[in-house]
Amino acid sequence: MTTRARVLVLACAIALLAAVATASVLHAAARSDRKDHAQPGGPAVSAGRVALTGSGGDRIVFRNMAWGPHRDELSTVPASRPGGERTASGVQCVRFHAAGGTGICLQVVHSGVQDSYRAVVLDARLHETARYDIPGVPSRARVSPSGRFATWTVFVGGDSYANSTFSTRAAILDTRTGRLTPSLEAFRVIKDGRDYHAVDINFWGVTFSADDRHFYATMATKGSTYLVRGDLGARTVTTLHSNVECPSLSPDETRIAFKKRVMGLPADAPWRLYVMDLRSGRETALAETRNVDDQAVWADDRTLAYALPGDFGANLFTVPADGTGAPRPLLTAALSPVYLGGS
Amino acid sequence: MYVADSRASGAPSAGSAARVPDRPGRRRAAVAPTVLALGTVSLITDVSSEMVSAILPLYLVVGLGLSPLGFGLLDGVYNGVSALVRLVGGHLADRGTGRHKAVAVLGYGLSALCKPLLLVAHTLPLIGAVLAADRTGKGLRTAPRDAMISLSSEPGTQGRSFGVHRAMDTAGALLGPLTAFLVLRATVDGYDAVFTVSFCVAMVGVLVLVLFVPGKLTGPSAGTVDGVRTAPAEGSPPVRLDGSGPGSGSGSGSGRKGTAEAARPTFRAALALLRRRDIRRIAVCALLLGLATVSDSFIYLLLQRRLGVPDRWFALLPLGTAAAFLLLAVPLGRLADRIGRSRVFLAGHGALLCAYGLLLSDWHGAVLPYAVLLLHGTFYAATDGVLMAAASESVPVALRSSGLALVQTGQAFARFVCSLAFGAAWTAWGDRTALGAATVLLACCVLAVGRTLGRPPAASTRLDAPTSEETPA
Numbered sequence: 001m002t003t004r005a006r007v008l009v010l011a012c013a014i015a016l017l018a019a020v021a022t023a024s025v026l027h028a029a030a031r032s033d034r035k036d037h038a039q040p041g042g043p044a045v046s047a048g049r050v051a052l053t054g055s056g057g058d059r060i061v062f063r064n065m066a067w068g069p070h071r072d073e074l075s076t077v078p079a080s081r082p083g084g085e086r087t088a089s090g091v092q093c094v095r096f097h098a099a100g101g102t103g104i105c106l107q108v109v110h111s112g113v114q115d116s117y118r119a120v121v122l123d124a125r126l127h128e129t130a131r132y133d134i135p136g137v138p139s140r141a142r143v144s145p146s147g148r149f150a151t152w153t154v155f156v157g158g159d160s161y162a163n164s165t166f167s168t169r170a171a172i173l174d175t176r177t178g179r180l181t182p183s184l185e186a187f188r189v190i191k192d193g194r195d196y197h198a199v200d201i202n203f204w205g206v207t208f209s210a211d212d213r214h215f216y217a218t219m220a221t222k223g224s225t226y227l228v229r230g231d232l233g234a235r236t237v238t239t240l241h242s243n244v245e246c247p248s249l250s251p252d253e254t255r256i257a258f259k260k261r262v263m264g265l266p267a268d269a270p271w272r273l274y275v276m277d278l279r280s281g282r283e284t285a286l287a288e289t290r291n292v293d294d295q296a297v298w299a300d301d302r303t304l305a306y307a308l309p310g311d312f313g314a315n316l317f318t319v320p321a322d323g324t325g326a327p328r329p330l331l332t333a334a335l336s337p338v339y340l341g342g343s
Numbered sequence: 344m345y346v347a348d349s350r351a352s353g354a355p356s357a358g359s360a361a362r363v364p365d366r367p368g369r370r371r372a373a374v375a376p377t378v379l380a381l382g383t384v385s386l387i388t389d390v391s392s393e394m395v396s397a398i399l400p401l402y403l404v405v406g407l408g409l410s411p412l413g414f415g416l417l418d419g420v421y422n423g424v425s426a427l428v429r430l431v432g433g434h435l436a437d438r439g440t441g442r443h444k445a446v447a448v449l450g451y452g453l454s455a456l457c458k459p460l461l462l463v464a465h466t467l468p469l470i471g472a473v474l475a476a477d478r479t480g481k482g483l484r485t486a487p488r489d490a491m492i493s494l495s496s497e498p499g500t501q502g503r504s505f506g507v508h509r510a511m512d513t514a515g516a517l518l519g520p521l522t523a524f525l526v527l528r529a530t531v532d533g534y535d536a537v538f539t540v541s542f543c544v545a546m547v548g549v550l551v552l553v554l555f556v557p558g559k560l561t562g563p564s565a566g567t568v569d570g571v572r573t574a575p576a577e578g579s580p581p582v583r584l585d586g587s588g589p590g591s592g593s594g595s596g597s598g599r600k601g602t603a604e605a606a607r608p609t610f611r612a613a614l615a616l617l618r619r620r621d622i623r624r625i626a627v628c629a630l631l632l633g634l635a636t637v638s639d640s641f642i643y644l645l646l647q648r649r650l651g652v653p654d655r656w657f658a659l660l661p662l663g664t665a666a667a668f669l670l671l672a673v674p675l676g677r678l679a680d681r682i683g684r685s686r687v688f689l690a691g692h693g694a695l696l697c698a699y700g701l702l703l704s705d706w707h708g709a710v711l712p713y714a715v716l717l718l719h720g721t722f723y724a725a726t727d728g729v730l731m732a733a734a735s736e737s738v739p740v741a742l743r744s745s746g747l748a749l750v751q752t753g754q755a756f757a758r759f760v761c762s763l764a765f766g767a768a769w770t771a772w773g774d775r776t777a778l779g780a781a782t783v784l785l786a787c788c789v790l791a792v793g794r795t796l797g798r799p800p801a802a803s804t805r806l807d808a809p810t811s812e813e814t815p816a
Contacts, residue, residue, distance in 0.1 A: 006554040013550050017543035024540060025526055028533035035531060094405050108405060110528060115401065135657055137404045155400050155410070156657065199644065199769035199777075269468045293410050293467070307408055309465060314408040335408055 038068035045070045050089035052124040053101045059340050065313040066333035091126050095138045096336040100147025106138030119152050140295050144208035151206040170203040190238045205246035205295045216247045246295035257296045284323040305337050377495035378504040380555040382511035387548035393519025394541045402534045426752045428482030433748030436487035441558035443487040450484025455545035461538045486748035493735035501735050505728025506676020513669040613745035621737040628792045633757030635785035667720020675724045684733035691725025692789050694718045699782040
C-alpha cells in the first residue's frame with residue numbers, strides 16, 4: 001500500500017471513529033433529558049419537604065436513583081409502604097446517613113478539569129451547616145445515634161502511578177466542636193495487645209456506639225481485614241476479630257452485621273452478609289446468598305437492609321438478622337437507606 | 344531516508360551510516376519514522392487506557408455502587424500475570440518474520456476490544472475479567488514494541504529513540520484523564536461515553552500500528568543487520584556508548600556466528616541469553632538497582648507525611664513525576680547515546696538517591712515537593728527507556744523481544760521484592776528509618792554497579808559501532 005493510500009485509510013477510519021465517539025458523547029449528553037423523565041413503571045416521585053426529625057410515622061430516607069427530575073435526591077417513603085410515592089428533597093448526595101437530627105451527605109462536585117468531592121453536614125431540615133473537602137471518591141457514611149459524630153470513607157487513587165490500586169481514608173468529625181480527624185490512621189493501633197505500625201493500614205466503614213465515644217470499623221493491613229473497636233477519647237483502635245468488613249452495630253449494641261470474605265468464592269466477589277454476636281464472637285450467615293458489597297443498616301433489632309447493584313445503579317433489600325427467612329426487595333433504584341422513627 | 348527504511352528493505356545499515364557524512368547539507372531525521380509511528384501508537388493508546396483508569400473508581404463507586412477495594416486487591420495479581428505474559432509476548436514475537444508487529448497488533452487490539460466490553464460488564468467479577476484481558480494485551484505488546492523501537496533505530500541513537508517513545512507515551516498518559524473528565528463534563532453520568540470514546544481512540548492507535556509500522560524489521564536482513572553491527576564503521580572513531588566491557592560479546596566473525604546459532608528463538612535460547620556476560624551484567628545491574636528502588640506509592644506517601652501535602656493535592660503528585668518524565672525523556676535519552684547508557688542509567692538512580700536524601704533531610708522549603716517530584720521524574724527519564732536502549736546493545740536481533748522482556752521482568756520482580764521489604768521495614772522501624780535503610784542500600788548498589796560499569800571497555804571489542812552522526816562535529 002502506498003503512503004497516500006495508508007493516510008487515506010487512516011483518515012477515513014478516524015472520521016468514522018470520531019463520528020462514533022461524538023455520537024456517544026451527544027447521546028450521553030442528551031440523556032439528561034431522558035433521565036429527567038420518569039421511566040414507565042418506575043416509582044412515582046414528587047418534590048416535597050423532607051426532614052430528619054418530626055412526626056408522620058416510621059420513614060425511610062434514601063438516595064433516589066430512579067430516572068426523573070428528582071434523580072439522586074434525598075427522598076423519603078413511609079417504612080410501612082416502601083413502594084409508595086417518594087417525596088424528594090432537592091438535596092443531591094451519592095452517599096448519605098442520618099441520625100439524631102444530623103445528616104451527612106457526600107457529594108461529587110463537577111468543577112474544573114478534575115472532579116472534587118465534599119462532605120456536607122445537614123441539619124434536621126436538610127440545611128447545610130458545614131462542608132469539608134474530601135480527598136477521593138465517597139464510599140461510606142455514618143452518623144452516631146445522637147447525631148454528634150459523623151464519619152465518611154473515601155477511596156483514594158493515585159497512591160501509585162499508572163496503577164489501579166485504591167486505598168481508603170476514613171475521617172471522623174465532631175459536628176459539635178468542628179474537630180475533624182481526616183484519617184483514622186492518626187489513631188494509635190493496638191493489634192493483639194501490642195502497638196502496631198504498618199504503612200499499608202487502611203480503615204473504612206465506621207459505625208458508632210450510642211455513647212458517643214466508641215466506634216467499630218474495618219482495618220486492613222497485610223492483606224487481612226480486622227474488626228477494630230475505636231475510642232474517640234483515647235484516640236486508639238484495638239483489633240477484636242479478623243475477616244470483618246463494613247461493620248454495622250445493631251441498635252441494642254449486642255451484634256455486628258458485616259460483610260465477610262468467604263473462602264471459595266470468586267476473588268473479586270467474595271462477600272456474604274454475616275452477623276456476629278459481640279459477647280460470644282459467634283458468627284451467623286444470613287439468608288442472602290448474593291455478593292453484598294455494602295455497609296448494611298439495621299432497620300430494627302431483627303432486620304438488615306442493604307444495597308445490591310441494579311438497573312438504575314442499586315436496589316435495596318432486607319433480610320432477617322438471625323440467618324432465617326429470605327431476602328426481600330425493599331426499594332428499587334435506591335441507595336443509602338436510613339430508618340427514622342416517627343416519635 | 345533514514346536507516347530504518349534501508350534496514351527494512353534489507354540494505355546493510357552500517358554502509359549507509361558510513362556514507363552519510365559524505366552527503367553534506369542534508370540533516371537526517373532525528374528518529375526513525377517507525378519509532379515516531381510506535382510513539383504515536385503508544386500516545387494514542389495511553390490516552391485511551393488512562394481515560395478508563397482515571398474514572399474507574401468514580402464509575403465503580405458512584406456509577407455502579409460497588410467498592411473498588413476488591414478490585415484493588417486483585418490488581419497485584421494482574422500485575423504479576425502481566426509480567427509473565429510479557430515474557431510470552433517477547434517469545435512469540437521472536438518466532439519468525441514480522442512476528443513483532445503481529446504480536447503487538449494482537450496486544451493492542453485485545454486491549455482496544457476490552458473497552459466496549461466495559462459497557463456491558465456491570466459487576467465486579469466481569470469488570471475484573473475485562474481488566475485482566477486488558478492487562479494481558481498490555482503484557483503481550485510491550486516487549487515486541489520495545490524490540491521494534493530498537494530494531495528500527497541505529498545503534499548510536501537507541502537512547503534517543505526510546506526517549507522519544509517514552510515522552511510520547513507519557514504525554515498520552517497525561518492527556519487521558521483530561522479527555523475523560525471533559526467527556527464526563529459534557530454529559531450526564533457519561534461513563535458509557537468515556538468507554539466508547541476510549542474504544543475509538545484505541546482503534547485509531549491500532550490502525551496507526553497496522554498502517555504505519557513496517558512488519559519486517561527482522562526477517563531476511565536479521566543476520567545481515569547483526570553481522571553489520573559488529574563491523575566497525577570505518578572512518579568514525581569509536582564512541583563509548585556504555586560499558587560493554589572487555590570480552591563482552593565478540594568482535595570476531597566466528598564468535599558472532601556462534602551467537603547467531605545460539606540465538607534461535609526458543610525459550611531456552613532466551614534464558615541462555617543470561618549466560619552472555621554483557622546481557623547478564625545489564626540484567627544483574629537492573630535487578631540490583633531495582634532491589635533498592637522504593638515504589639512510587641511510598642514516595643508519594645512519604646512526601647505527603649513529611650511535608651503535609653493536603654489530601655486534595657495527593658492525586659496530583661504522580662502528575663508531577665509524569666510531567667518531569669515527559670520533559671526529560673528525550674534530552675536524557677540523547678545524553679545516554681552520547682556519554683553512555685549505563686552511565687545515564689546509573690545517574691538516574693543517583694537522582695533517585697537525591698530524592699531520598701531530600702525526603703530524609705530536615706529542610707522544609709516550599710519547593711521541596713517540586714524538587715522531589717522533579718528528581719523522581721528525572722529518575723524515570725534516565726532509566727525507563729535508557730535501560731531498554733542499553734539492553735538492546737547486547738541482545739541479538741533474533742532474540743530482541745525475549746531479551747528485553749527478560750530484563751524488564753527481572754527489574755519488575757526486583758522492585759516488587761523491594762516494595763514488600765520496604766513495607767515491612769516501615770512497619771518495623773518507621774518511615775524515616777526505612778527510607779534511611781533504602782537510601783544506604785541504593786547508595787551501595789549505585790557504587791557497586793558504578794564500579795562494574797565504569798570500567799573502560801576495550802574499543803576493539805565494541806559490539807556496536809557508533810554511527811557517524813554521533814561523532815561530535
